Amino acid sequence: MKKRDFEEMHEVLNMPGSRRQMLKQSAVGFGYLALASMLSGESLQAAAGPRASSDSMTHFPARAKRVIFLFMKGGPSQVDTFDYKPKLQADTGKELPFDKPRVQFAPTGNLLASPWKFKQYGESGKHVSELFPHVAECVDDICFLNSCHGTNPAHGGAALKLHTGSDNFVRPSMGAWVNYGLGSENNNLPGFITICPTLAHGGVKNWSSAFLPAACAGTPLGNASLSSEEARVQFIENLKLSRKSQRVQLDMIRQMNQDLLNRTGPESALEARTASFELAFRMQSEMPDAVDLTQESAATHHLYGLDETETADFGRQCLMARRFCERGVRFVQITHSNTRVQWDQHGELRKEHPINAKEVDKPISGLLKDLKQRGLLEDTLVVWGGEFGRTPTVQGGGNDGRDHNPEGFTMWMAGGGVKPGISYGATDDYGFYAVENKVHVHDMHATLLHLMGLDHLKLTYRYAGRDFRLTDVAGNVVHDIIA
Known part of the structure; x- marks a missing residue:
């Protein structure tokens, strides 16, 4: 032709x-x-975007307005951090007196005591490992979930399960669901931001919107292979055009697109692109200020550990998270994913778990203390955890490693309407299985949504002929931890 x-x-x-x-x-x-529906992130629903932010959009009064999710990639060991097991200490070297899971990631041997001492802290008397001396100072503000459990012993599946509620299908992330259900409190910033996310084990799927409107997806700042100093929105400044000239340009593009829509009818993918242009334009006025940590005092930098080599990287993430929350971002995720070490100690547990803990302990404590003194902790839900825990039995021949363990592990929440200073649920005497008041990942999701004023049974989205939700066909709100 x-x-x-x-x-x-x-x-x-x-x-x-x-x-x-x-x-x-x-x-x-x-x-x-059908062709249009195959355009994935630019599907027929893409232009709908998150719902407008309003108290009337909640199913019931919300206890939390925003979420900060502290993701510890790799799987911290619960028996070496926040789940003290005297029996494990006493029986180290012995065989586990009950059956191991039918499906395991790798074979393990006998029981291995924690190499670190535990002490009681606060009025709650919570036992905390010496790996976390700074977080230990905040135990009376924390609700420890010692009976979490999942379904997948592999990093990829378990990470997807934690983030999206599914370990084998592409589903919207919990941040996307919150963004869809509540919208943003600030039209000049995204409703969901993820700082230094990992590109492995699910990668972008862990913060994607999947079949939800594209605007609900997380906006990544940097990635896990970069320093948090490099966690910026690329091209946030236009060095060639003034704001006035950009406004004229965008108005012309919008008019051209509208003329096309008037001729062809609604086209959600095109409308979504136009909306993304507008958000990018508005972000120029607010995003640079939000990530400018030079505005913070030297005392605040010290509180978050920005003046120490080991803690500066994660400290910057935590401080940015607080600044985003102050500016109305609904869901902020920060990821600790030391590309050299991570929390995945199949070996060298004694060497590498302290490195990880050192990097995050002071920044997390600083975040909790800073939120509290600013009055933000009351309506900010802070969630800490990895995709699973570790076995109390030893892996490898060096007597210095633990395997993946989704059968029982610890996560914790603080602020946002949860009861402070409590430990909920329990694992067995050795910390292998959740046995008392078990909290499945779906239950954690249901509870998080509940605290945000959303009924997980009603927050649904019609796709491919059925109604989907974050908790799929499971999940129960853990009412006992709600203040």
Whole structure:
């Protein structure tokens, strides 16, 4: 086909009343609709975006307005951090007196005591490992969930389960669900931001919107292979055009797009692109200020550990999270994923778990203390945890490692309407299985949504012929931990 013939055909097909328009508006246009639905992140619902922020959008009064999720990639060991097991200490080297899980990631041997001492802290008397001396100072503000459990012993599946509620299908992340249900409190910033996210074990799927409107997805700042100093929105400043010139340019683009829509009818993918242009323009006025940590005092930098080599990287993430929350971002995730070590100690437990804990302990404590003194902890839900825990039995021949363990592990919550200074649920005497007041990942999700004023049974989205939700067909709110 000659170029001129192609151009003429293209012009005819796009004329008002053309064959293309007729197909889109008639019964035989189903093929076109199917094609449009295959455009994934730019699907027919993409332009809908998050719901407008309003108290009337909640199913009941919310206890929390925003979430900070502290993701410890790799799986911290519960029996070496927040789940003290005297029996494990006493029986180290002995065989586990009951059956191990039918499905294991790798074979393990006998019981291995924690190499670290535990002490009681606060009025609650919570036992905390010497790995976390700073977080230990905050135990009376924390609700420890010592009976969490999941379904997958592999990093990829377990990380997806934690983030999306599914370990084998692409589903929207919990941040996307919160963003969809509540919207943003600040139209100049995204409703969901993820700082230095990992690109492994699910990668972008851990913060994607999947079939939810594209605007609900997390906006990544940097990634786990970069320093948090490099966690910025790229091209946030236009060095060639002034704001006034950009505004004129965007107005022209919007008018051109609207003229096209007037001729062809609604086109959600195009509308979504237009909305993304507008958000990017508005972000220029607020994002640089939000990530400018030079505005913070030296005392605040010290509180978060920005003046120490080991803690500066994660401290910057925590401080940015607080600044985003102050500015109305609904869901902020920060990831500790030391690319050299991580929390995945199949070996060298004694060497590497202290490195990880050192990097996050002071920054997390600083975040909790800072939120509290600013009056933000009351309506900010802070969630800490990894994709699973570790076995109390030893892995490898060096007597210095633990395998993956989704059967029982610890997560914790603080602020946002949870009871402070309590430990909920329990694992067995050795910390292998959750046995008392068990909290499945779906239960954690249901409880998080409940604290945000959302009924997990009602927060649904119609896709592929069925109603989907974060908790799928499971999940119970853990009412006992709600203040």
